[in-house]
Amino acid sequence: MKRRRKREAKTTRKLLYVVERDVRLFFQYKVMVIMRAIWFVSQIAFFGLIASRMVAVEDYFRYYVGGLSIMTLYSAAIFIGFDIYEEAEHGVFEYLLSLPVTRRQLVLGRSIGGGLRAFIYVGPLVCISLYVIGIVNPLNFLLALFSLFLFAFGVSGMSITLAVVIKSSDRFDILMGVLDALIVRLSTAMYPLSFVKEANPLYGWIANFNPVTFAADLFRWGAGIEAALSFENPLLPFLGIVMFFAFFTFLGIILYDKTIEGGGWR
Amino acid sequence: MPPIIRTENLTKRFGNFTAVDHLNLEVNEGEILGLLGPNGAGKTTTILMLATVIRPTEGTAYVGGYDVRKNPDKVRELLGVAFQEPKLLWVSTPWDVVNWHAKVCGLSTQERKRRVREVLEALDMWDYRHRSVHALSGGMRKRVEIAKVLIQRPKIAIVDEPTAQIDIVGKHKIWRMLRELREEGTTIILATNELYEADVLSDRVGIMHRGKLLVCDTPQKLKDSIVGGDIVEIQFESDPSPKIVEELEHFREVVKIIKTKASTLRLYLNRVEEVVPKIMSTLMKEGVAVSSIRMSEPSLDDVFAHYTGLTLEEAQKEGG
Ligand SMILES: Nc1ncnc2c1ncn2[C@@H]1O[C@H](COP(=O)(O)OP(=O)(O)OP(=O)(O)O)[C@@H](O)[C@H]1O
Ligand SMILES: [Mg+2]
Numbered sequence: 001m002k003r004r005r006k007r008e009a010k011t012t013r014k015l016l017y018v019v020e021r022d023v024r025l026f027f028q029y030k031v032m033v034i035m036r037a038i039w040f041v042s043q044i045a046f047f048g049l050i051a052s053r054m055v056a057v058e059d060y061f062r063y064y065v066g067g068l069s070i071m072t073l074y075s076a077a078i079f080i081g082f083d084i085y086e087e088a089e090h091g092v093f094e095y096l097l098s099l100p101v102t103r104r105q106l107v108l109g110r111s112i113g114g115g116l117r118a119f120i121y122v123g124p125l126v127c128i129s130l131y132v133i134g135i136v137n138p139l140n141f142l143l144a145l146f147s148l149f150l151f152a153f154g155v156s157g158m159s160i161t162l163a164v165v166i167k168s169s170d171r172f173d174i175l176m177g178v179l180d181a182l183i184v185r186l187s188t189a190m191y192p193l194s195f196v197k198e199a200n201p202l203y204g205w206i207a208n209f210n211p212v213t214f215a216a217d218l219f220r221w222g223a224g225i226e227a228a229l230s231f232e233n234p235l236l237p238f239l240g241i242v243m244f245f246a247f248f249t250f251l252g253i254i255l256y257d258k259t260i261e262g263g264g265w266r
Numbered sequence: 267m268p269p270i271i272r273t274e275n276l277t278k279r280f281g282n283f284t285a286v287d288h289l290n291l292e293v294n295e296g297e298i299l300g301l302l303g304p305n306g307a308g309k310t311t312t313i314l315m316l317a318t319v320i321r322p323t324e325g326t327a328y329v330g331g332y333d334v335r336k337n338p339d340k341v342r343e344l345l346g347v348a349f350q351e352p353k354l355l356w357v358s359t360p361w362d363v364v365n366w367h368a369k370v371c372g373l374s375t376q377e378r379k380r381r382v383r384e385v386l387e388a389l390d391m392w393d394y395r396h397r398s399v400h401a402l403s404g405g406m407r408k409r410v411e412i413a414k415v416l417i418q419r420p421k422i423a424i425v426d427e428p429t430a431q432i433d434i435v436g437k438h439k440i441w442r443m444l445r446e447l448r449e450e451g452t453t454i455i456l457a458t459n460e461l462y463e464a465d466v467l468s469d470r471v472g473i474m475h476r477g478k479l480l481v482c483d484t485p486q487k488l489k490d491s492i493v494g495g496d497i498v499e500i501q502f503e504s505d506p507s508p509k510i511v512e513e514l515e516h517f518r519e520v521v522k523i524i525k526t527k528a529s530t531l532r533l534y535l536n537r538v539e540e541v542v543p544k545i546m547s548t549l550m551k552e553g554v555a556v557s558s559i560r561m562s563e564p565s566l567d568d569v570f571a572h573y574t575g576l577t578l579e580e581a582q583k584e585g586g
Contacts, residue, residue, distance in 0.1 A: 014370060017370045018370075090353070091353050094353065095353035099367075099370050100343045100372065102339045103339075261321050
């Protein structure tokens with residue numbers, strides 16, 4: 001019993017080291033981190049302010065800030081996939097695979113690390129912007145934050161899974177561009193679901209099952225941006241995010257366990 | 267005692283190219299096994315399979331009793347690898363690299379701090395510990411790479427060309443540290459191109475060529491095993507005539523003669539102590555002036571050349 005607990009403690013610690021590495025790695029890309037922050041702020045200060053004047057949706061500015069937070073979180077969490085290619089190129093990948101860490105610890109640690117770092121990065125930006133636009137509803141907000149947390153893990157797990165499957169950084173790069181266009185544009189990140197449906201029922205159907213929609217809606221609900229929500233019940237998007245997170249983490253673990261090996265990456 | 271590592275027809279193919287070909291190798295607990303072989307022989311590929319980084323196409327290996335295919339997690343618990351190409355370029359400092367490695371390998375905080383300092387100091391890297399790895403020279407990067415394993419002190423250490431690019435003082439330090447590691451009970455696999463390194467460090471040496479293991483034994487036995495294992499190098503005052511060479515070839519003990527330089531012959535022969543006087547008297551009879559004669563034991567170079575069929579002379583001939 002005691003020995004088992006000790007082994008579990010050791011396992012957890014190793015997982016945390018893997019997480020720690022990815023988090024620290026991210027913040028070493030100082031230029032990128034600063035550029036993204038500038039991008040985020042200018043989207044709000046320029047695009048959000050200006051566009052909200054011509055959009056008829058009630059309270060669009062706040063709606064947009066909610067969606068933008070999710071988009072930024074998404075793109076920060078996707079970043080881990082690019083790290084994996086960088087590592088494959090420098091052979092660091094092989095080093096990681098040789099460590100006394102199980103594949104599961106490695107992939108789980110990296111999904112968590114990839115999500116956590118995105119969260120740590122985007123969190124303050126989001127909090128500041130919410131403070132500026134004036135939102136107070138602490139309990140809901142905490143739940144919304146938690147779901148963002150899961151969303152970030154899910155995106156990071158998805159990025160890792162795709163990177164491992166595709167194994168070519170050029171193709172991954174292109175796919176990520178396409179995916180970003182589809183998954184973000186066909187969601188409620190930037191416009192309410194009713195408009196998406198109106199444009200094309202198929203778009204609406206996709207947006208309805210899109211994790212970005214779940215995250216954006218839940219976050220708006222938590223932040224008290226109640227206008228134009230897609231779901232009556234916040235439990236639905238919450239469950240959607242949990243499933244998204246579970247699916248890609250699970251898939252990532254299986255793929256890592258079964259197929260991953262060093263060498264032969266481009 | 268059963269061998270701590272045993273490969274069973276271990277094979278790796280990349281496409282239809284066979285990098286490692288039905289390798290059967292045994293490593294005993296507590297020894298340093300040198301793995302020698304020309305570029306592309308399959309040393310690194312073998313190591314990566316033992317470390318469970320790549321999967322065998324065929325066959326398998328047992329490391330500490332665990333099958334690399336079935337129990338890779340258990341295998342990795344026993345191993346530490348210093349790679350041929352330093353694996354540091356994830357934007358940080360030597361300090362971060364070795365510290366993180368030590369943590370993941372399960373060293374306690376106290377032990378980690380002590381050993382990190384000890385090893386970095388011994389490798390003259392302590393003063394550079396907070397530099398960016400991008401700013402390190404090639405040799406310094408290799409030092410950081412080997413430091414990881416020296417700090418970790420795994421049950422089995424696999425080091426791939428540990429002293430390539432490192433200056434001679436550094437080489438000797440690393441050799442000493444590897445020997446100390448072995449004395450503490452670590453089994454070491456040393457892949458190298460440097461015959462001297464393999465000779466001074468290894469308890470046994472395996473020679474690989476084109477994915478196959480050609481021989482594996484102690485350096486001394488390998489040297490003794492080659493027929494024509496003794497070497498005599500004769501430097502003449504002027505170019506020896508073909509007739510002289512022919513006469514030398516007539517000695518039963520002489521196995522092979524190679525012209526290394528314009529006026530120098532290298533003779534591979536057996537029973538050197540009996541033949542040399544006979545050779546000398548023949549040369550005197552012919553009135554050939556000899557400026558020097560040198561006898562030597564075969565080195566691992568000769569063993570290597572013998573088994574791989576690759577010789578320095580050939581390289582020089584091809585190059586020239
Ligand atoms: N990922 C890969 N894809 C295709 N071929 C590979 C791959 N890795 C190695 N090879 C090939 O396998 C052969 C063995 O390579 P390996 O790196 O094991 O040689 P080595 O003995 O370590 O050589 P060196 O002394 O140069 O380090 C080489 O011909 C190499 O080109
Ligand atoms: Mg090699």
